[in-house]
Amino acid sequence: MPGVCYSLIQPTPVREARLLAWNASLAQQLGLDASVPDAAAMQVLVGNALAPGMRPYAARYGGHQFGNWAGQLGDGRAITLGELLLADGSVRELQLKGAGQTPYSRFADGRAVLRSSLREYLCSEAMHALGVPTTRALSLLGTGEGVVRDMFYDGRPESEPGAIVCRVAPSFVRFGNFEIHAALQELDVLRRLLDWVIGHHFPQYASGTGDVADSRRYADWFREVCERTAVMVAHWMRVGFVHGVMNTDNMSILGLTIDYGPYGWLEGYEPGWTPNTTDASGRRYCYGNQPQIALWNLARLASAILPVVEDKAALQDGLEHYRATFAAQHQRLFAAKLGLRSLDRPEDESLLADLFGLLQQAETDMTLFFRGLGALEGRAAVALALYEPDALSAEQRAAWDAWLTRHSERCRDEGEPFEVRRERMNAHNPLYVPRNYLAQQAIDAATLGDLGPLQTLLRVLERPYTEQAGCEAYAAKRPEWARHKPGCSALSCSS
Numbered sequence: 001m002p003g004v005c006y007s008l009i010q011p012t013p014v015r016e017a018r019l020l021a022w023n024a025s026l027a028q029q030l031g032l033d034a035s036v037p038d039a040a041a042m043q044v045l046v047g048n049a050l051a052p053g054m055r056p057y058a059a060r061y062g063g064h065q066f067g068n069w070a071g072q073l074g075d076g077r078a079i080t081l082g083e084l085l086l087a088d089g090s091v092r093e094l095q096l097k098g099a100g101q102t103p104y105s106r107f108a109d110g111r112a113v114l115r116s117s118l119r120e121y122l123c124s125e126a127m128h129a130l131g132v133p134t135t136r137a138l139s140l141l142g143t144g145e146g147v148v149r150d151m152f153y154d155g156r157p158e159s160e161p162g163a164i165v166c167r168v169a170p171s172f173v174r175f176g177n178f179e180i181h182a183a184l185q186e187l188d189v190l191r192r193l194l195d196w197v198i199g200h201h202f203p204q205y206a207s208g209t210g211d212v213a214d215s216r217r218y219a220d221w222f223r224e225v226c227e228r229t230a231v232m233v234a235h236w237m238r239v240g241f242v243h244g245v246m247n248t249d250n251m252s253i254l255g256l257t258i259d260y261g262p263y264g265w266l267e268g269y270e271p272g273w274t275p276n277t278t279d280a281s282g283r284r285y286c287y288g289n290q291p292q293i294a295l296w297n298l299a300r301l302a303s304a305i306l307p308v309v310e311d312k313a314a315l316q317d318g319l320e321h322y323r324a325t326f327a328a329q330h331q332r333l334f335a336a337k338l339g340l341r342s343l344d345r346p347e348d349e350s351l352l353a354d355l356f357g358l359l360q361q362a363e364t365d366m367t368l369f370f371r372g373l374g375a376l377e378g379r380a381a382v383a384l385a386l387y388e389p390d391a392l393s394a395e396q397r398a399a400w401d402a403w404l405t406r407h408s409e410r411c412r413d414e415g416e417p418f419e420v421r422r423e424r425m426n427a428h429n430p431l432y433v434p435r436n437y438l439a440q441q442a443i444d445a446a447t448l449g450d451l452g453p454l455q456t457l458l459r460v461l462e463r464p465y466t467e468q469a470g471c472e473a474y475a476a477k478r479p480e481w482a483r484h485k486p487g488c489s490a491l492s493c494s495s
């Protein structure tokens with residue numbers, strides 16, 4: 001679709017609109033009627049009807065997928081209905097994912113299956129509650145239609161229930177929206193897109209703010225995108241989130257976690273772990289690579305806007321700012337996870353590095369270890385988090401003991417009361433995260449028509465840092481049966 005930023009397109013109607021989840025508190029924040037949607041509202045939320053003022057479109061973007069330029073991609077199944085203007089003057093896009101084909105669908109059907117839509121709804125709301133920058137989810141509706149997917153890519157396609165998420169963000173513009181115009185030398189459109197994004201979402205860099213040269217404004221804006229991306233990825237590392245498909249078309253220009261696909265949560269701390277079966281051999285998007293990949297993606301964005309920014313050194317500074325911001329944020333967040341004010345002493349580098357080594361030597365649940373460290377005696381925290389506590393060698397035990405002693409001495413040195421430290425730890429170490437198998441259990445039940453497990457899980461994940469009575473099962477280690485079960489350990493992109 002040469003020369004355009006988006007294409008007007010109507011959602012394709014579906015057979016039925018069945019409400020599976022409704023986010024009343026988000027509805028309220030958006031100034032919408034928060035009560036359970038009536039039949040007419042549900043028609044809008046599945047794309048069968050439009051509300052007054054809606055003018056649906058699909059955005060055009062390209063992207064680097066797994067390190068290679070993939071050309072034009074675009075919203076192949078996501079359709080933006082319009083923008084809501086909130087009381088505070090800010091805007092929120094409402095976008096239906098799975099609403100039918102668009103000019104960007106290529107050979108695909110424009111639809112989404114229940115399992116992937118439920119996973120997007122669940123995880124984006126969990127991330128929000130965890131304090132991680134993210135898009136939101138307003139509703140999840142079943143369509144009453146079957147969608148055929150070859151889930152294991154093994155030539156056995158099956159019909160699965162279809163579903164549509166209505167997701168919400170100030171904007172869904174991605175790095176790839178800029179890249180497509182640069183790749184096709186559409187420099188006027190590139191500049192217009194840049195001015196539009198800045199004008200609507202980064203007004204502090206808009207033209208007319210003093211006599212700053214355009215090139216300077218654009219470079220300052222890029223620096224902010226770098227900063228926001230660094231903050232987002234540092235939070236991913238803090239909570240153990242692995243996005244799974246960090247292609248440049250899945251990178252939000254606002255620094256929000258976007259496009260929940262084959263994502264996963266670390267159970268045992270393992271930097272090389274990726275949930276995405278498509279990435280199993282290369283592990284490009286594994287947990288430990290995420291900070292580097294974000295930088296690589298930002299460099300692609302820098303190349304895309306270079307023709308209009310022109311100042312290569314300024315863009316280079318932005319990338320450097322990413323590095324510095326990520327390092328500072330990562331240090332700050334992991335200091336807090338350990339109950340410390342900072343990790344800026346020379347010996348702190350090895351305190352953290354040695355901990356990562358210990359967590360990795362035997363399968364140790366990241367979430368439970370850090371949470372336990374704020375609540376229990378050190379050895380008990382380790383024992384609680386180990387998947388096979390009895391398998392630890394005497395040497396490994398001694399190494400843990402030595403580290404725990406160093407850690408408590410380091411804490412004592414800061415001289416803060418235990419309660420202050422614990423409060424900081426509990427605010428940075430969630431007790432409840434959407435563990436891969438918990439999401440799968442909610443999916444299995446919802447597929448059979450039982451929405452109870454999804455509702456309970458959503459409720460628990462609303463307060464991830466607060467211990468909730470009777471919710472022990474949601475803070476437990478992954479059971480052994482889930483280790484290799486599809487959906488619980490590994491996911492394909494098929495969604």
Ligand code: AMP
Nearest residue numbers: 073074075076077105108109110111259
């Ligand atoms: P993703 O890997 O999900 O971020 O998607 C990459 C590209 O494929 C995007 O352009 C999507 O819009 C498109 N896409 C993914 N699934 C479908 C589908 N079922 N129908 C149409 N386009 C799709």
Ligand code: MG
Nearest residue numbers: 249250258259
């Ligand atoms: Mg995507």
